[in-house]
Amino acid sequence: MASHTSKEFSLELRTLRERLATMGDKASQQVARAMKALDDRDDDLARQVIKLDAEIDRDENDVDELALQILATRQPVASDLRFITMSLKFVVDVERIGDLAAGIAKRALELNRLPPLDVRIDLNQLAQLAQKNLQAVLDAFVQRDADKANEVITADAAIDKLNASLFAELLAYVATDAATVTRVLPLTSVCRCLERIGDHVKNLAEEVVYMVRATDIKHKKSRNPSADS
């Protein structure tokens, strides 16, 4: 009987782990699709991204329910407890990434109604960095690799830096041609979305470190002076 219960418990943990990882992947795909919709001026794809966001919201509810059910019925301890409490926070960050992807898709729809800018301002590099970090944190999560998660935390600085430089570039563009402001503003908003996706990815990485090492590294400045700059 005991072994039967333990088998069910491990099945529930496995399901929770798979749901979180695949939900993360879904959010990552949403970001990629939203950027493609922006790049290709593809209204259909943008609308698809906005529609699929509801699916990620549903996933959040499902994962919440599953995690609470495990907490209530199994009363887990130690690493299992950390994993489940972590999953309750993890799912919120992933859901927010989904929302931000939908936000990018909405900006794409706005931009598609306006003529394209003469100069191509490439936001893809920023998007690729954010997606790379998201994939890395998902890897760290499924492999329970705190070192990899820590690398993601350090890599977030590059996203902030690139975002700042793109923002300056966009502002400079408006300064030279004020008429473009309605087309540049949505692009600054896309930059902001990508930067915030980076922040949520960083949160995810901190949660992974907590799950693996049982140490809470949130709101702690790095002692490494180069990382502070």
Add this chain to the structure above:
Amino acid sequence: MIRRARTRVLVLALALALTAGIVTALLVDDELHVLHSYASAAPYAAAIAAGVIALAAGGLAISSVRRSLRELEQVTRDVARDTTRRIPPLIAPRDDEVRQLAEWVNFLAEDANRSHQALARERVLLSAVADGINQGVIAVDSDHKIELLNDAARGMLGVSSSPLGEPLIEFVRVPQLFELLEADEAATTEVQLASGVRAVIRSAQKWGGEGRVLLLEDVTTMRRLETVRRDFVANVSHELRTPVAVIRANAETLLSGAKDDPAIAPRLIEGLHRNAERLARILADLLDLSRLDAGQYRLDVGRVPLRAAFEQALTAIETQAAARGVIIEVTVTDDLVVKADPKALDQILVNLIDNAVKYTRQDGHVWIEAKPAGAKVRVEIRDDGPGIADRHRERVFERFYRADPSRSRDAGGTGLGLSIVKHLVESMNGEVGVRPNRPRGSIFWLQLPAAPGPAAESEPS
């Protein structure tokens, strides 16, 4: 066995006591060495002596059997670890039963060994079959741990390490794939994998309780070809319909009276002529392409000095370039000679340079450069126009593919030029491609086999 040995010794001791009358009592150790002895004629002493002897001999027999069993246990443990080993026949030569037991253990070991070998063969065969097929095969157990992942599946999922026995989620996170694993019914879904592969995944069947087999089929090429075909049909009808519509409308207007109106008639007739010419160009290009496809396009490959080829191509474009204020710069040395058909090379160069002039900005630049590249000569035609977006770049050599349909039709192309260029270059054992120019524009490049020897020796054509 132990009981039989002890009885035998007891009977022997009693027999000795009864027949001799006088009993010698012996105190012996495990190995039957006499430690102490005394004789007595008393009847009870005989019984005691017999008892002592019986006990000693019994103990001896037990210890001997235990030793044999210990030895057997040890060698059996070795055999269990490695079923190719056998218990040696010399074990327990005095104990029939122990020897028989050893023989049965050997028999079981041989049987297990045979089964192991058969299993190993099956496994090798299974993985050889699985690796040999183009479809990806994933088998997981009830814990979603990987039992089998063939080469095709590894390639599609981008897995390089050996993941057997590891949880699938550590290697793949495709949501639809896990939905298939959870589904009770067999189902199919199409997904875009992170490796860029488009795959149809089918949950094949359950096995060993809750284990699942998934089959992955790479449909990337098929889907791409479907898109190319769909676009080709749509584009070719569009390209043909537009001039036909103009011809029909102009002809109808002329027939309904406009032919007698000197203010309108010449314009309509000019429109008829221009569109008929356009149709003829498209048909000629299509015919060229179909000949190239069928290998019926005759190419007369010889030595062609590149500088002369460039000069000839430029005469056809000069006027147009001057009209748009485009400056063309050519960098080529006299000694560069390629193996090509002169007419085909001219068609290729005119096409590429003409495109560069057409699509660069007003007063823009076009650079033409040729240099040796191993056994080939590389020609690059660079412009500083708006360039081609990533998503269009790999498709510009397709028939009728337009990166920007409104602009390119205005420029008067048939939409087949680059497709013909590609076929011609490849027919002459060359390669052609396009990459972005920095900071703007495109670079169309082609490589053709270099003709050996100095240019001066070339035959006059």
